[in-house]
Amino acid sequence: MPAIPAPGNAVVAQSGGPTAVINQSLVGVVEGLRTHGRGSIGSIFGARHGVRGMVDEIFVDLTSTPPDLLDAVAATPSAALGSSRDKPDAAYCERILAALKKKSIRYFFYIGGNDSSDTCRIVSEMAESTKYELKAIHVPKTIDNDLMMNDHTPGYASAARYVAKAFMGDNLDNASLPGIKINVVMGRHAGFMTAAAALGKQREDDGPHLVYLPEVPFDLDRVSAEVEAVYKKLKRCLIAVSEGVQDRDGTPLLAKLSPAGSEKDAHGNVRLSGTGALGDALAAELSKRLTPAGGKSPRTRADTLGYPQRCYPDASPIDQHEARLVARFAARAACEGATNGSIAIQRIAGPGSARPDQPYAVEFKRVELKEVAAKTRHMPAEFIAGTSGVTPAFCEWLKPLVGEMPRVGRL
Numbered sequence: 001m002p003a004i005p006a007p008g009n010a011v012v013a014q015s016g017g018p019t020a021v022i023n024q025s026l027v028g029v030v031e032g033l034r035t036h037g038r039g040s041i042g043s044i045f046g047a048r049h050g051v052r053g054m055v056d057e058i059f060v061d062l063t064s065t066p067p068d069l070l071d072a073v074a075a076t077p078s079a080a081l082g083s084s085r086d087k088p089d090a091a092y093c094e095r096i097l098a099a100l101k102k103k104s105i106r107y108f109f110y111i112g113g114n115d116s117s118d119t120c121r122i123v124s125e126m127a128e129s130t131k132y133e134l135k136a137i138h139v140p141k142t143i144d145n146d147l148m149m150n151d152h153t154p155g156y157a158s159a160a161r162y163v164a165k166a167f168m169g170d171n172l173d174n175a176s177l178p179g180i181k182i183n184v185v186m187g188r189h190a191g192f193m194t195a196a197a198a199l200g201k202q203r204e205d206d207g208p209h210l211v212y213l214p215e216v217p218f219d220l221d222r223v224s225a226e227v228e229a230v231y232k233k234l235k236r237c238l239i240a241v242s243e244g245v246q247d248r249d250g251t252p253l254l255a256k257l258s259p260a261g262s263e264k265d266a267h268g269n270v271r272l273s274g275t276g277a278l279g280d281a282l283a284a285e286l287s288k289r290l291t292p293a294g295g296k297s298p299r300t301r302a303d304t305l306g307y308p309q310r311c312y313p314d315a316s317p318i319d320q321h322e323a324r325l326v327a328r329f330a331a332r333a334a335c336e337g338a339t340n341g342s343i344a345i346q347r348i349a350g351p352g353s354a355r356p357d358q359p360y361a362v363e364f365k366r367v368e369l370k371e372v373a374a375k376t377r378h379m380p381a382e383f384i385a386g387t388s389g390v391t392p393a394f395c396e397w398l399k400p401l402v403g404e405m406p407r408v409g410r411l
Contacts, residue, residue: 007040008106013047015112017143018079019155020315024323025111025139026081027074030062032331040335045103050084051119055095074324077311087115093122100134107135107334113142117342118373124340135334138342138369139327143310146190146377149367151347154323157316157401159309160196164402166305168200171207171238178236179299180227180286184279186309188244191215191379195390197240199398200405207238210388214244215379218253224289226388231298243278257281276304316403329364341366352397360400
């Protein structure tokens, strides 16, 4: 039988990039603990700014927070407790565990991506080695949709909805004033976000006409030829580019085209988000390559969708619902004795499942932390079309997640 920890307190925290539905998960954990933790849960704490709030001992008591306030918080984008980009090493995790012991915390819920699941893994292993009874549960969250063992992750559907709508609008703009338009979309290693740009296409000549994913090596000569072919045919070209596109050697395109490509983030990676450098550099490069000798350069522009992708206040209804339910499931599983782990969302019916002709449905499942921690899921081959597109199978898989899309008319 699973071991139920000694009675104690619980803590929940949020990590990484905020999303439109991460607060649904925060509230789901609190609700689940209130329902299933009677007799074993004392106080429910929220840690400010993730693990940083734990080591600095900055907590919010959520034990008696009124339900109407929780509902309001749940419906609000961004991280209500504040988030953190800290990537704890072993020494940092020792400080986390010491803080948990000091507060008599026996239940640790961390809402975040693969780095957050790795933090849960390290802390849980340290607790076990010191014989401190602790349940460390990772609650999934990431707009990148790159967690192993998951069909999709909370936050992704809402961000994908934003991307699809943004490209629908930009396609109409590009048709009115034709030219070459580039939109850079979030996604360092996985192309799920950029691929969502294709969902809004309603006619064959709608954009995006070309979709470039980090899973496909980016070759400037080939890309230039593809853009030129579309431009000659349609007199315009709308392009979706993942911020993480790279060449065959794994060198990010930004590092090849712009001095900004040498800037690094706190984790030592080339800084991709928060800058328009990639779009500007690619626009300049394509304009140069596509200008005929002695002729006029094509009208070429670029935008970076940037941070609005994460918390735009138009969340997918299914994303809101599942983000709350998966967190309630996490709390219930912990209270009923489940071992340390990560909670995965797995599709059991609908497009992309073993029962594609049935209505969309998912189930929640506890999986081992080591199956998720510090690993990256990529776009599967069946979702990628050639060097510059996505397949109908991807769009069918995505449709149930994002909710109803606008329809547009044409004269």
